[in-house]
Amino acid sequence: MHFIDEAAITVRAGDGGRGCSSFRREKFVPRGGPDGGNGGNGGSVLLKVSPHLSTLLDFRYKRIFKAKRGQHGMGKKMHGKNASDLVIPVPPGTLVYDDETGVLLADLTKPEATLVAASGGRGGRGNAVFVSSIRQAPDRADPGKPGGERRLRLSLKLIANIGLVGLPNAGKSTLLSRISRARPKIADYPFTTLSPVLGVVLHRDEEFVVADLPGLIEGAHLGAGLGHRFLKHAERTEGLVHVLDASHPPEKIAEAFRIVHDEMERFRPAIARRPTLLAFNKTDLTGARESGEKARALLNFPEGDAYYISAATGRGIQALLDGLLKLRKTRASDAG
Numbered sequence: 158m159h160f161i162d163e164a165a166i167t168v169r170a171g172d173g174g175r176g177c178s179s180f181r182r183e184k185f186v187p188r189g190g191p192d193g194g195n196g197g198n199g200g201s202v203l204l205k206v207s208p209h210l211s212t213l214l215d216f217r218y219k220r221i222f223k224a225k226r227g228q229h230g231m232g233k234k235m236h237g238k239n240a241s242d243l244v245i246p247v248p249p250g251t252l253v254y255d256d257e258t259g260v261l262l263a264d265l266t267k268p269e270a271t272l273v274a275a276s277g278g279r280g281g282r283g284n285a286v287f288v289s290s291i292r293q294a295p296d297r298a299d300p301g302k303p304g305g306e307r308r309l310r311l312s313l314k315l316i317a318n319i320g321l322v323g324l325p326n327a328g329k330s331t332l333l334s335r336i337s338r339a340r341p342k343i344a345d346y347p348f349t350t351l352s353p354v355l356g357v358v359l360h361r362d363e364e365f366v367v368a369d370l371p372g373l374i375e376g377a378h379l380g381a382g383l384g385h386r387f388l389k390h391a392e393r394t395e396g397l398v399h400v401l402d403a404s405h406p407p408e409k410i411a412e413a414f415r416i417v418h419d420e421m422e423r424f425r426p427a428i429a430r431r432p433t434l435l436a437f438n439k440t441d442l443t444g445a446r447e448s449g450e451k452a453r454a455l456l457n458f459p460e461g462d463a464y465y466i467s468a469a470t471g472r473g474i475q476a477l478l479d480g481l482l483k484l485r486k487t488r489a490s491d492a493g
C-alpha cells in the first residue's frame with residue numbers, strides 16, 4: 158500500500174513561426190529576388206526530474222503548460238529564432254501517462270530523466286528557399302507547423318520522507334499543521350479525521366513529506382486494519398522527529414521517550430533505528446525549555462540533535478526544519 162499522488166495536466170508545445178514571403182528591395186532594383194527567411198521552431202514541453210521535489214502538489218496550482226511559438230521569418234533572409242523549450246520539473250518516481258489512451262509514456266525516476274511531452278512545431282519555410290531555375294520569384298511561404306498538445310496524467314508513489322513519533326498529546330498534529338504548506342491529495346485516503354496525518358513541507362526550496370505515524374496508525378485502525386501496512390511504509394522514512402511534551406518534569410519526558418522508543422524497538426526495529434531528532438515542544442510554557450534540556454541530558458542525546466520548539470507559537474521551528482534538511486542530506490550522501 159502506498160499513497161498515490163496524482164495530477165492531470167495539459168501540455169502544449171509552441172507553433173512554428175511563419176515563413177516569410179518577401180522580395181529584396183534596393184535602390185535601382187525595382188523587384189529583387191525573394192529573400193523571406195524561415196520561421197523558427199516552436200518550443201517543446203519537457204518533463205524533467207528534479208531531486209528537490211517530493212510531490213505533485215505544484216500541479217494543483219498550475220495545470221496548463223504552454224511553450225512559446227517560434228519567431229516568424231523576416232525579410233533579408235533572416236530566420237526567426239527558435240523558441241526555447243519549457244522544462245517542467247517533476248519529482249523522482251513520477252509516472253507519466255497519456256490521459257486519453259492510458260498508455261504509460263515514461264517512468265521518470267533516474268536523476269535528470271527527461272520526457273519530451275509535446276514537440277514544438279517546425280518553423281515554416283520562407284520564400285527564399287523555394288527559388289528554383291523555373292521559379293525565379295516564388296511568393297510561396299509556409300505557415301509554421303502547429304505544436305503538439307496532450308493531456309497527461311502524472312502519478313507518484315508518495316513516500317513519507319520524515320516521520321513524527323511521540324506519545325498522544327505531545328503536539329504532533331499541531332506541529333504538522335504548522336510546518337505543512339499543504340496536504341497532499343492522495344488516492345485511497347481512508348481518513349476522515351480533522352487533523353492532518355501527512356503534510357508537505359517546503360523549506361529553503363526543498364520539498365518533503367512528513368507523516369504523523371501514530372496519527373496514521375490510528376486512522377488506519379478506523380479504516381480497515383491498514384496499520385501494519387502503514388508501518389511498512391514508515392520503514393522507508395529517512396528520519397524521525399520524536400516530539401516530546403516538555404511541560405512535564407524532566408524524568409517524565411525521558412520516560413515518554415523511552416516508552417515510544419521501546420515500543421518501536423520491539424515491534425518495528427527498522428523504524429526505531431532511523432536517525433532521530435528530538436523536538437522538545439511547548440517551550441512557550443514556563444520552565445519547559447529547562448525541563449527539556451535536563452531530559453536531553455538524562456537521555457544522553459547529542460546536543461546537536463535536540464531542538465526546543467513551540468508548535469503553538471512557531472518558535473524554534475525554522476531551526477528544526479534546518480536540522481531535517483541536514484539529516485536528509487546526510488542520508489542521501491550515505492545512500493549514494
Ligand SMILES: Nc1nc2c(ncn2[C@@H]2O[C@H](COP(=O)(O)OP(=O)(O)O)[C@@H](O)[C@H]2O)c(=O)[nH]1
Nearest residue numbers: 325326327328329330331438439467468469470
Ligand atoms: N502551550 C502549548 N500547547 C501546545 C503546543 N503544541 C501543542 N499544544 C497543545 O497540546 C495538545 C495536544 O496537541 P496535539 O497536536 O493534538 O498532540 P498529538 O496528540 O501529539 O497530535 C493540544 O491541546 C495542543 O493545543 C505548544 O507548542 N504549546
Ligand SMILES: [Mg+2]
Nearest residue numbers: 329330352372
Ligand atoms: Mg494528533
